[in-house]
Amino acid sequence: MTPGASPGAGFAWPEAVCAPVRALPDHERLWVALSGGLDSTLLLHLCVYCYPRPGAVNAIHVNHQLQPNAGETETFCESRCQALGVPLQVRRVTVPVGDGDGTGVEGAAREARYREFERLLAPGDLLLMAHHGDDQAETVLFRLLRGSGVAGLAGMPSTRTLGDGQLHRPLLAFNRQQLQIWAEQAGLQWVEDPSNSDQAHDRNFLRHSVMPLLKSRWPSLIKRLGHSARACGEQQELAAALAQIHYASVAGGEGRLRVAQMLGLSPVEQKNLLHWWITRAGYRFPAVADWSQVLNDLLLSAPDCEPECRGDGYSLRRFHGWIYLVPDSCAEEVAPQSLLPGQTVTVGRWRLTLHAVANPVGSAPPIRISTRQGGERIRPRPDGPSRPLKKWLQEQRVPTWERARMPLVFEGPEGNGELIAVGDLWLSGKYCGEAPAAGWRIVVERDCD
Template identity: 55%
Template structure:
């Protein structure tokens, strides 16, 4: 534990430090991310002074169970919150790769711990809740420099935003305009205690190497390094915001009613605008754009392929696929259930992103039919119009312009009677009159619902 001096009364905090914590975005409840380090402890003291009596302030401590002092730090946070009258939510997590103590190239244990921490925050935040994190100007400079050395674009050089959505709530960083030195001076003056993380001195980790060995040297040459880096980050965020606005305009020009991008409209744009639009499109669907060294070649493959080709761009949790002169962003889907389940009257059957229910539509005297759910196996036929000719399911789906990846997951509703099978439904595209309408001929109705992506 680091002891700063004699504890202060808590009634004479500098207004310049209290102002950003006093003027917060609209919220119904307030949480403080409490690590036990100097910056988060300082933030908790300020918030407790301003809001403890309001009844909607609490703190959350994530114990990664990685450091030798993890138990001590958790105990310190509990005692601190009890003394300040702030409820504390402690969450213990297991971090993947915690046995790897080597250098964190590509992320490693530090990245895994961060991901575990943010998953906790996403899980606990409810609508209207605001989570305060104590990142300061030195953290911002470190983030920008780290991303620059690792390789990034304008969005990455924008550093950490002061406000962003997180789970069902919002994350806010009120201390980004202060340097670590400024915060530590105030902490020392107020006699605040905190716990030092022993891993912060381990220079096998890239961020620690920057923090301990590089940034101090840069500050001796450029004393205003933190403010300079903050200016760069703000400028990059502004440019990224403008790029996003432009991409949104282009999306409106290039997208159809289903949100797919028209290839012919895309080829009218320059390569830079095409890349910018795809980046925005991917982020808009809450995915991370993939790191690609040769975007011009990827774009050429997507936009210039022959009509019989089906090129795609894969990313984490999604793929961009081309079909009939349009690009579709297709989220990764969980495997479909195995077997061919039978619809049970009155019970909703889950099938991928589909919800299917068989209910009685008459007086209940007609025995329930046997309706099985399956996917295409080949050779299926259906009769889309009453008394009309039957059609090959394969050809019918092609006529409907259903993309191939949707055809393979489409739930087919098959009526089984005396060992004979008849397709009576295909997802929400078609349902036989025997099981639809105001008075289904069978006396039973099938309801089909599809979740939106």
């Protein structure tokens, strides 16, 4: 722990560093992500200075339980918050070694930390993180070495949505040297993370061996990389705006894109649209060595083919002239369950509810929800013959992966019931319309893109 001298005579936080904290949007609760290090400790004190009302500032400390001084750091955070009158939440997490986003323990720890942040934030909450200009420069350089595109080279955004709240980084305009000078003048104490000096980690190697050398050659390196990040961010905004224009012309409204319209775009525009579409859905864009081959397979392969591009937690699949973004959850098993009056049952992307209509006679009939087991038959018209459900689904051009997980609704006992609904595609007249014959109405809704 740094000793922490007494504040200099007449010390006050400079307006330059106060301004971005005071300029935060209106919020329900303000949280500071407190690691115990110099940057987050300074940000905590700064927030208390700018928002002196009791209870205006809260803090969260995520203990990854990875370092020998993890307990000491947790205790330090508790004592600092107690001295400042700041409510603190401590979250202890277990980080699986070798998991994460491809950066080993560092990546796994980051994912665990952000999961806790997302669980913490309620609508209207702001979470402040103490990343500064040096962190931004390291991020840009690190992503450049990993081969990132414009989106990655934009670095860390100053603000973004996180869970039900928002994340803000008010210190990005300042370098670490300046923050340390202010921290020392304020007499702050902080805890050093021993892992920060371990150059086996790529980020630490950049920080301790590469960045000082680059700064000695180009003293304005931090500003230059910050400028490049902002320029890339602007280009990414333009790319996203263009993708939204293209999306409006090719989207099918059910989480799918028309192949015929996509063929009217250039390969660069096609890839840009897919990138925007995938990331907007909350997934990572797949790391593919040859995107020209992927686009060729998805858009130009024979009509009877069903090409697929796998991503992390999803896949891009083509079926009958459409490209679908299919979550891996579509392959999960769905257990049979009852549909009771007034209750909503969720099956994949579908929500089903049973409502009473105009004083029904008697209680609700036994209605259950299941998925295809094989051999089901459907009677699309009351006076028509029944037909194999499998063939009917094929005629409706229901994608292969949806057929097995589409909710089927049956009236009657298990094993001897009548099929009365197939997802949001068909519903028996007995249970729909203004005056359903059964006296009960089934409502089926589906989440669409």
